[in-house]
Structure formats: C-alpha cells, structure tokens
Amino acid sequence: MKKFLYEILLFTLLIFICACCLDFFLSYRLRQNQNRMYAAWNQMYNDSTCYDLVINGSSRAWTQYDPLILDSILDLTSFNLGIDGSAINRQITKYNKYCELHGNPKYLIQNIDLWTMSYTMGYEREQFFSYFFYDRDLLKEYDYYENFSWGEKYLPCYRYLGYDDVITEALFHDNKGHFFEYLTNGYFSRVEEWDGSVLYAMDSVIVATDTNAVNLFIDFLQEETGNGVKIIFVYAPIYIGAREKMLNEEEMFAMYDSIAEKFDIPILDYNDIPMCYDTTYFYNATHLNRLGAELFTTKLAHDIDSLGLSK
Amino acid sequence: MLFNSFEYLIFLPIVFLLYWFVFDYAISKCKHQLLWQNLFVVIASYIFYGWWDWRFLILIAITTLLSFLSGIGIEYAPTKCSKKAVMIANVVINLGILGVYKYYDFFAREFAELFGIESDFLLLHLILPVGISFYTFQALSYSIDVYRKQIQPTHDIVAFTAFLSFFPQLVAGPIERATNLLPQFQKKRTFDYAQAVDGMRQILWGLFKKIVVADNCAVYVDQVFGDIGAHSGSTLLLAAVLFTFQIYGDFSGYSDIAIGTAKLFGIKLMRNFNVPYFSRDIAEFWRRWHISLTTWFRDYVYIPLGGSRPNIPEAIRLKGDKAIEARYTKWIAVRNTFIIFLLSGFWHGANWTFVLWGAYHALLFVPLLLMGKNRRYRDTVATVTLPDGTVKAKWLPSLKEAGLMLLTFALAVVGWIIFRAENIGQVGEIVSTILSGSILNVPMLISQYYYIPLFVVIIVMLLFEWFTRNRLHGLEITNVPYRWIRWSIYMLIILALFFSIKTETPQFIYFQF
Numbered sequence: 001m002k003k004f005l006y007e008i009l010l011f012t013l014l015i016f017i018c019a020c021c022l023d024f025f026l027s028y029r030l031r032q033n034q035n036r037m038y039a040a041w042n043q044m045y046n047d048s049t050c051y052d053l054v055i056n057g058s059s060r061a062w063t064q065y066d067p068l069i070l071d072s073i074l075d076l077t078s079f080n081l082g083i084d085g086s087a088i089n090r091q092i093t094k095y096n097k098y099c100e101l102h103g104n105p106k107y108l109i110q111n112i113d114l115w116t117m118s119y120t121m122g123y124e125r126e127q128f129f130s131y132f133f134y135d136r137d138l139l140k141e142y143d144y145y146e147n148f149s150w151g152e153k154y155l156p157c158y159r160y161l162g163y164d165d166v167i168t169e170a171l172f173h174d175n176k177g178h179f180f181e182y183l184t185n186g187y188f189s190r191v192e193e194w195d196g197s198v199l200y201a202m203d204s205v206i207v208a209t210d211t212n213a214v215n216l217f218i219d220f221l222q223e224e225t226g227n228g229v230k231i232i233f234v235y236a237p238i239y240i241g242a243r244e245k246m247l248n249e250e251e252m253f254a255m256y257d258s259i260a261e262k263f264d265i266p267i268l269d270y271n272d273i274p275m276c277y278d279t280t281y282f283y284n285a286t287h288l289n290r291l292g293a294e295l296f297t298t299k300l301a302h303d304i305d306s307l308g309l310s311k
Numbered sequence: 312m313l314f315n316s317f318e319y320l321i322f323l324p325i326v327f328l329l330y331w332f333v334f335d336y337a338i339s340k341c342k343h344q345l346l347w348q349n350l351f352v353v354i355a356s357y358i359f360y361g362w363w364d365w366r367f368l369i370l371i372a373i374t375t376l377l378s379f380l381s382g383i384g385i386e387y388a389p390t391k392c393s394k395k396a397v398m399i400a401n402v403v404i405n406l407g408i409l410g411v412y413k414y415y416d417f418f419a420r421e422f423a424e425l426f427g428i429e430s431d432f433l434l435l436h437l438i439l440p441v442g443i444s445f446y447t448f449q450a451l452s453y454s455i456d457v458y459r460k461q462i463q464p465t466h467d468i469v470a471f472t473a474f475l476s477f478f479p480q481l482v483a484g485p486i487e488r489a490t491n492l493l494p495q496f497q498k499k500r501t502f503d504y505a506q507a508v509d510g511m512r513q514i515l516w517g518l519f520k521k522i523v524v525a526d527n528c529a530v531y532v533d534q535v536f537g538d539i540g541a542h543s544g545s546t547l548l549l550a551a552v553l554f555t556f557q558i559y560g561d562f563s564g565y566s567d568i569a570i571g572t573a574k575l576f577g578i579k580l581m582r583n584f585n586v587p588y589f590s591r592d593i594a595e596f597w598r599r600w601h602i603s604l605t606t607w608f609r610d611y612v613y614i615p616l617g618g619s620r621p622n623i624p625e626a627i628r629l630k631g632d633k634a635i636e637a638r639y640t641k642w643i644a645v646r647n648t649f650i651i652f653l654l655s656g657f658w659h660g661a662n663w664t665f666v667l668w669g670a671y672h673a674l675l676f677v678p679l680l681l682m683g684k685n686r687r688y689r690d691t692v693a694t695v696t697l698p699d700g701t702v703k704a705k706w707l708p709s710l711k712e713a714g715l716m717l718l719t720f721a722l723a724v725v726g727w728i729i730f731r732a733e734n735i736g737q738v739g740e741i742v743s744t745i746l747s748g749s750i751l752n753v754p755m756l757i758s759q760y761y762y763i764p765l766f767v768v769i770i771v772m773l774l775f776e777w778f779t780r781n782r783l784h785g786l787e788i789t790n791v792p793y794r795w796i797r798w799s800i801y802m803l804i805i806l807a808l809f810f811s812i813k814t815e816t817p818q819f820i821y822f823q824f
Contacts (some may be wrong), residue, residue, distance in 0.1 A: 001501045001504070003504060004502075004504050004508065007508070008511075011801070013797070014798070014802065015805060016801070018802060018805075018806075022806075022809070122699065151317070157809060160809075161809065161812045161814075162812050162813050162815075163814065164811075164813075166809065167810060168760045172760060295317030306587050
C-alpha cells in the first residue's frame with residue numbers, strides 16, 4: 001500500500017510539474033498572440049511607453065478611436081484601452097493596470113454611452129487567462145466580477161481545460177495573426193461594410209443604469225482628477241436607426257451631465273453628426289468601420305485641439 | 312456523479328483513502344470488519360448515486376429490498392412451485408418498475424396514436440432514473456440464480472446492498488452476476504498492489520477512450536446528425552463511422568473506468584468489451600460487445616427458451632423423423648435468436664429504432680446460425696496457440712482476416728446508423744442520402760485542428776487495442792520493459808485528456824438506457 005501511494009504521489013508530482021511547464025508555455029504563447037482580444041491586452045503589456053493620452057471604453061472605444069490620427073493632429077502619443085463587451089468595471093480595471101505598467105496619462109478620453117454604467121461578468125473571460133495566473137493583482141481585480149474557481153486561480157493549466165479554441169490559438173497561431181495588421185496602439189480598425197442584422201435584431205433598448213456602477217465610475221473619476229488627469233467625455237457616433245430604438249437616452253444624458261458637472265469634465269457629443277445618418281461609415285448599428293472611425297477621430301482631434309482641451 | 316467530472320476526481324481519492332486507511336484502520340480491531348467495510352461501500356455508493364437525484368435512491372432501495380427478500384423467500388418456500396412463484400413475483404415487480412419508468416410513456420403514446428386519441432392525459436412524464444436497466448437486471452439475475460440453486464441466498468443485507476449498488480458499475484454496468492460479485496462482498500477485501508496499479512491503468516485507458524476519442528467524435532457526429540438534411544452522403548457516412556468509434560469509446564471507456572475503479576477497492580468485475588471491432592463476423596462481434604448484457608440474455612432468456620437445442624415436443628419426437636426434428640430445432644433457434652436480439656434492442660430504450668437495430672443484427676446473425684458457423688471464431692484474431700497453451704499474438708492479421716474485420720466493421724456501422732437515428736424515417740433518410748450521388752462529394756471537415764488530431768487519436772486507440780488484444784485492456788503494458796517508457800505513455804495520455812476536456816462535461820451515452 002505504501003508503495004502504491006508513493007507512486008501515486010510521485011506521478012501526481014510529475015503531472016504537476018508538467019502542468020506548470022505547459023501552463024507557462026501556453027500563457028507565453030498567448031502573450032505573443034496578436035489576434036483580437038488577446039492583442040488588446042498584449043499590446044498594453046508588451047509595451048512600456050508612457051502615453052500622453054489614453055482612450056477608455058468598450059468595443060465602441062476599441063474600434064472607433066484611431067490613436068495615430070490623434071497623435072498626428074494633437075502632437076501627442078496616445079493609446080486605445082478599449083475592451084470588447086465591457087462595461088465600466090472592466091474598463092476601470094484595465095485602465096488601472098495600464099497606469100501600473102505605463103504610469104498615469106495626461107489625458108483620458110472616456111467613451112460614454114447607454115451601456116457603460118453596468119457590470120460585465122463572464123464575457124470572453126479567456127482573455128485574462130494568459131495573465132492573471134502570473135499577475136495576482138489583475139486576478140484580484142477581476143476575480144470580484146469573473147468569479148474564477150479555486151482550480152482556475154491556483155492550479156496550473158486548470159483554467160485552460162475545456163477551452164480548446166484558446167489552446168489551439170496558443171499552439172498554432174503565431175503573432176502574425178490576421179488581426180495584426182488592423183491593430184495599432186490598441187485600436188482595432190474594422191475594414192467591413194454595413195451589416196444590418198444587428199439593427200434588425202435590436203429591440204427597443206432601455207438600459208437600466210446600475211447605481212453601484214455609477215458610484216464606481218464616480219470614485220474612479222474622483223481618483224483620476226485627483227491624480228491630475230484631464231478627462232474628456234465623448235459620445236461617439238451611433239447609427240440613427242439604433243438611436244431611435246434607445247428609449248431612455250434623455251435619462252442617460254442627464255446622468256452624464258450631472259457627473260461631468262460635478263468634476264468639471266467637458267463632454268463632446270457626436271451622436272447627431274451627419275455620418276450618423278449614413279451606413280457607409282458603420283459596420284453595424286453601434287460601431288463605425290475604419291472609414292467612419294478615421295473621419296470621426298479626425299473630427300474629434302480637431303475639436304479637442306480647437307477647444308484647447310489638450311493644452 | 313459522472314466518472315469524467317471534477318466531482319468524481321475528488322470523490323474517488325477520498326473514498327479510496329477512507330476505505331483502505333481511515334476506515335480500515337478504525338475497524339481493524341472490530342468484530343464485524345466485513346460488515347463495516349460493506350457498509351462503507353453502501354454509503355459511498357448511495358452518495359455517488361444520490362448525487363444525480365436523491366429520489367432515485369428510493370427506487371434502488373426498493374429493488375434491493377425486494378430482491379433480498381425474494382432470495383430468502385425462495386430459500387424458505389416449502390415447494391418448488393412456491394419457490395418459483397416467489398422468483399416470478401420478484402421478476403414481475405422489478406420488470407414492472409422498469410417498465411413503468413422506461414416504457415410506459417412510449418406504449419401510451421403508441422396506443423393513443425393507434426386509436427387516434429389524445430395522448431397527453433395518458434402520459435406520466437416520469438424521469439428515467441439513471442442506470443435502472445442495469446441494476447434491475449442485476450437484481451433479477453440474483454433471484455433467478457437463487458431459484459436455480461446456482462447461488463446460496465444471502466442473509467447479509469449489507470453485503471447484498473453493496474452488491475447491487477456498488478458505485479463503479481451501478482449506472483452503466485457491467486451487469487454483474489451474483490455468482491461473481493456477491494461472494495466478493497462476503498469476504499473482507501485486502502489491498503493488492505498489482506491489482507490497484509492495473510486498476511489505475513484501466514481507468515486512464517477508459518478516460519482516454521471516453522474523453523479523447525468519444526467526446527471528440529461527438530462534436531462532429533452531433534453536428535451532422537443534428538441536421539441530416541443539410542449534409543451530403545459522404546458527410547453522413549463519415550459521421551456514422553465516427554459514431555461507431557464514439558459509442559465504442561464512450562461505453563467501453565465507461566466499462567474500463569468502472570472495472571478499474573472496482574480493482575482499486577479489491578473487487579474484480581466481469582469484462583464487458585473485448586476488442587469488438589476486431590471481430591471477423593457478427594457472431595464474434597456479439598461475443599465481444601457488451602458482454603455482460605449479451606450473456607445475461609443468453610443465460611436468462613435464450614437458454615430457458617430452449618436456446619439452439621430445444622426439447623423436441625413429444626408429438627414430433629414420436630414421428631421419429633430426424634429431418635423434421637432438425638427443422639424444428641433450427642426454427643426454435645432462429646426464433647430464440649430473434650427474441651433475444653429484439654429484446655436486447657428494446658432494452659436500450661423505448662424507440663422503434665432500437666428494435667430495428669436488434670432485428671438488423673438478428674438478420675445478420677441467423678445465416679451464421681443456420682450454417683452452423685456462429686461459433687467459428689472463438690479465439691482472438693491473428694493469434695496462435697503454442698503447444699504449451701500460451702497464446703501468441705501476431706503483428707498483423709492475414710489478408711482474409713483483415714477483409715473479414717473490415718466487413719464486420721462496415722456491417723456494424725450500418726447498425727449504428729439505425730441506433731443513432733431518432734426515428735425510423737430518419738434511418739431511411741440517412742441511408743438514401745448515403746446511397747445517393749452525394750457520397751462522392753468531399754465530406755465536411757470542421758477544421759484541420761479538429762480532424763487531424765481526431766484521426767490520430769482513433770488510430771492510436773486502435774493500435775493500442777490491437778497490440779493488447781489478448782489482454783484485459785488497452786493499457787495493460789506490463790511487458791514494456793522500462794518504467795520511464797510506461798510513465799511517458801501515461802503522461803501523453805494525460806496530455807491528450809487535457810487537450811480534449813470540454814467545458815461542459817458530456818454524459819455517457821449508455822446512461823440514458
């Protein structure tokens with residue numbers, strides 16, 4: 001019996017060592033990956049530049065603000081922190097991680113919309129896999145919302161179990177993934193034409209604002225304004241068809257107005273500019289394509305410049 | 312609790328350690344060691360089974376109590392007739408419970424359809440308790456064996472409950488015989504190192520077949536069979552072939568895990584699969600596929616019905632015509648063959664497709680029976696028996712053997728199409744699509760990252776099984792000289808498991824039966 005248990009222990013130890021090596025290998029490979037959601041993190045982690053301006057928000061920040069255009073017009077360096085499918089909780093955590101790695105920016109463009117003031121939980125949680133096991137601060141931040149299991153947090157490789165697409169991505173896709181050419185300083189430009197299916201599938205939108213999320217956002221603004229970061233709120237363009245389905249837009253405007261007033265934050269509103277009426281500039285009802293994003297960012301940069309917000 | 316779940320990964324080591332250490336030590340000075348050891352098995356088994364739904368425990372407890380009492384009843388019944396009555400009563404009640412849970416709604420629906428009436432008010436919508444077909448048959452075998460005096464009735468209800476609810480084989484077999492399993496619960500088990508190590512190997516091999524082979528095949532099979540009309544004949548044929556491996560990996564994988572787990576607790580269960588896809592005809596296939604069920608039907612249905620050597624009725628015997636007697640014997644053998652294949656099909660579930668599957672196999676089997684060739688291949692393919700009685704396996708089969716294996720495999724694939732289809736109409740649709748011109752199309756292949764590893768693991772499974780075909784399981788590699796080679800093989804299998812585990816733990820196919 002002793003011999004049997006000894007062998008089992010030895011074999012378990014061997015499995016543990018192999019699992020550690022495999023975990024390190026898979027995580028390393030994913031940290032080199034330039035595909036979509038991984039790249040949004042990897043570009044931030046694998047770069048130590050201290051940028052002057054960062055753009056924070058969801059996919060509507062990620063795909064709509066081109067940092068290179070902002071750089072060229074405002075004579076600054078900028079980085080897009082947009083994160084797909086994320087509400088304010090994820091956005092703030094990513095911003096905090098950015099500050100830890102790169103230092104505080106001088107300017108922060110915060111993209112705001114109807115979906116910002118809520119919580120994201122569980123969506124594409126595999127984007128954190130390559131980092132959180134080694135970055136316990138990140139784990140601590142996200143665990144509150146993502147509810148990682150004990151095994152995911154403490155056992156090597158366990159979090160990859162069942163995610164065969166992630167493993168395939170790590171094993172077989174190198175850092176020249178097809179998204180690579182579209183990712184610049186965190187910005188993901190979508191070279192796509194209008195797809196009306198999202199608009200067609202959209203019901204009337206009434207997004208309930210989460211009070212806790214609003215408080216979280218206010219705390220965040222308090223801290224960042226205290227750190228001397230100049231914040232600008234931006235309503236990025238939304239296709240008019242989608243806007244017509246948003247039933248509590250006025251409520252949203254009032255809420256952001258009151259927050260902006262409290263912290264003396266300027267709001268730039270692009271919800272009703274001409275491009276919002278033309279599907280040429282959108283790839284779906286709520287996201288600009290590359291053409292639209294370039295036009296919008298150019299306009300935004302000129303507006304920031306003319307209003308002297310970047311001085 | 313599923314064998315391939317995280318819960319089981321925790322449950323098994325805890326039960327193992329408690330069984331051999333904590334509990335065994337605690338009772339070492341106790342007078343009733345065996346009783347406590349069996350009681351622990353019962354508690355662990357009931358926790359395991361109750362994990363699905365605690366209400367299932369009531370049914371298994373009823374079956375246990377009835378069968379236990381029937382054994383004692385048969386023992387004390389004064390006449391042969393009353394003994395038979397007790398046995399029949401137990402069989403009827405147990406089959407009645409099984410029938411109500413498994414078949415009632417099916418027959419009610421068929422009845423309603425036949426007479427054109429609304430079926431809703433007739434249906435009971437009962438949840439089928441996991442493993443009910445398996446433990447019911449095990450319980451039946453006990454009372455029949457007691458009646459036949461093949462085993463002494465036990466008076467130890469704890470040992471009997473352990474026999475009927477032993478968790479490794481409770482939900483999907485092997486369907487054990489009281490003659491094999493019950494005596495093992497009637498003496499205290501002691502730890503056997505070699506047996507435990509072999510058990511671990513067998514569990515690992517079972518997990519490989521289930522998680523790596525079966526669950527990966529299921530990805531393609533479920534996609535294709537989920538929308539038959541959208542796929543070409545070649546895709547359907549590939550899905551049917553993959554289902555052939557899926558069901559084998561799934562069920563024999565389960566059996567390997569069950570047998571391996573039992574070995575950890577010092578219990579030897581009967582073999583349930585013996586490389587069935589290396590069979591040279593359908594009769595051999597059925598001697599190697601789901602052995603515990605096949606032999607159950609043979610012993611408790613086929614032979615009591617007269618088997619292939621029935622008693623000749625006096626009216627025929629008196630005529631003295633040997634030709635008529637031979638014809639009668641053959642007719643009874645054919646009838647009995649059809650009965651057990653149809654019953655075996657229907658045992659799998661309340662659907663005409665299972666009956667058709669049974670009939671299809673009966674049709675393949677009967678010609679062999681009539682030609683007297685059904686017991687032609689009783690040895691393992693490509694093996695020679697040396698003068699000293701040892702069996703030596705050849706590296707490769709002969710061309711004829713390979714051809715026969717391929718033909719039997721193809722026949723099995725057709726059978727599995729019937730088995731997998733949701734209804735008889737779908738069987739026709741699948742077969743006609745396969746036989747259409749679209750069989751020449753390139754089959755749908757999901758992704759190179761899917762099908763290349765899948766074909767590799769199927770080939771690996773077949774190679775392991777081929778080279779261990781006269782052993783008890785595919786990972787019985789004690790002849791590999793160096794430990795580091797063996798351990799490397801185990802590690803590679805664990806790596807394959809890691810890459811194959813799904814976020815949602817897939818069920819075992821046979822749990823639904």
